[in-house]
Amino acid sequence: SSALLQWLQVRGKKFWPVLSELDRRIAEEAAAMWKKHLERDDSKIVDLFSGQLRSTLHCSVCSHYSTTFDVFGDLSLPIPKRSSAAEVTLKECLDLFSQEEKLDKENAPMCERCNRRTESTKRLSIQRFPQVIVIHLNRFAMSRWSISKSTVYVSFPLTNLDLGPYGPVDCGPVLYDLYAMCNHSGTVNMGHYTACCLEEDGWCFYNDSSVTPVSENQLQTNQAYVLFYQRSNSTATVRK
Numbered sequence: 317s318s319a320l321l322q323w324l325q326v327r328g329k330k331f332w333p334v335l336s337e338l339d340r341r342i343a344e345e346a347a348a349m350w351k352k353h354l355e356r357d358d359s360k361i362v363d364l365f366s367g368q369l370r371s372t373l374h375c376s377v378c379s380h381y382s383t384t385f386d387v388f389g390d391l392s393l394p395i396p397k398r399s400s401a402a403e404v405t406l407k408e409c410l411d412l413f414s415q416e417e418k419l420d421k422e423n424a425p426m427c428e429r430c431n432r433r434t435e436s437t438k439r440l441s442i443q444r445f446p447q448v449i450v451i452h453l454n455r456f457a458m459s460r461w462s463i464s465k466s467t468v469y470v471s472f473p474l475t476n477l478d479l480g481p482y483g484p485v486d487c488g489p490v491l492y493d494l495y496a497m498c499n500h501s502g503t504v505n506m507g508h509y510t511a512c513c514l515e516e517d518g519w520c521f522y523n524d525s526s527v528t529p530v531s532e533n534q535l536q537t538n539q540a541y542v543l544f545y546q547r548s549n550s551t552a553t554v555r556k
């Protein structure tokens with residue numbers, strides 16, 4: 317379909333002949349869903365920040381696969397639990413996010429073929445990459461009675477973050493560079509937000525009314541909370 321071709325051209329790749337029949341059908345369905353979304357909601361914001369998530373559900377009883385697509389404005393990543401004080405990497409958060417998750421009968425959606433809830437597995441991947449991907453490190457964990465904040469140190473690359481491994485099969489490298497970030501200091505009850513942004517002369521630290529230069533090696537702290545990455549290996553550019 318022309319929508320699919322357009323979508324593939326946007327990706328700037330000529331990989332479509334090697335896609336399997338199933339991958340091609342999924343790509344077509346995703347493109348159709350995306351088109352439908354743009355009919356309802358299209359803006360500069362969507363052009364820059366919106367992507368498409370793919371959720372694949374596999375029924376363990378009848379082996380049926382079903383795929384659903386959702387538009388996302390940010391990627392909320394879980395932080396792996398660590399017993400030691402060892403640092404966690406952003407890649408480990410992404411791996412955990414895209415890892416196959418086992419769902420028991422009670423928590424699984426209906427299997428389309430069995431027509432009932434069955435033990436299933438679910439996997440998330442990125443079907444469509446936005447120009448700017450907003451990555452939320454989910455530091456706030458909600459338990460039944462309380463909210464707690466994780467202050468685990470999560471390291472992240474400033475350039476060449478490759479999200480290709482979390483995208484469609486054979487999509488190749490999908491590279492992003494960090495251009496801004498938001499920090500959260502303090503506790504659940506008493507917190508403070510600051511930001512770091514890349515300006516023409518380098519990185520700046522924004523703290524209420526004060527703006528001060530900051531060096532690259534001061535960006536990575538255990539207060540990093542939301543990361544803004546701009547796609548680097550595509551033709552479109554983002555207005556600052």
Ligand SMILES: [Zn+2]
Pocket residue numbers: 375376377378379380427428429430431434
């Ligand atoms: Zn089934």
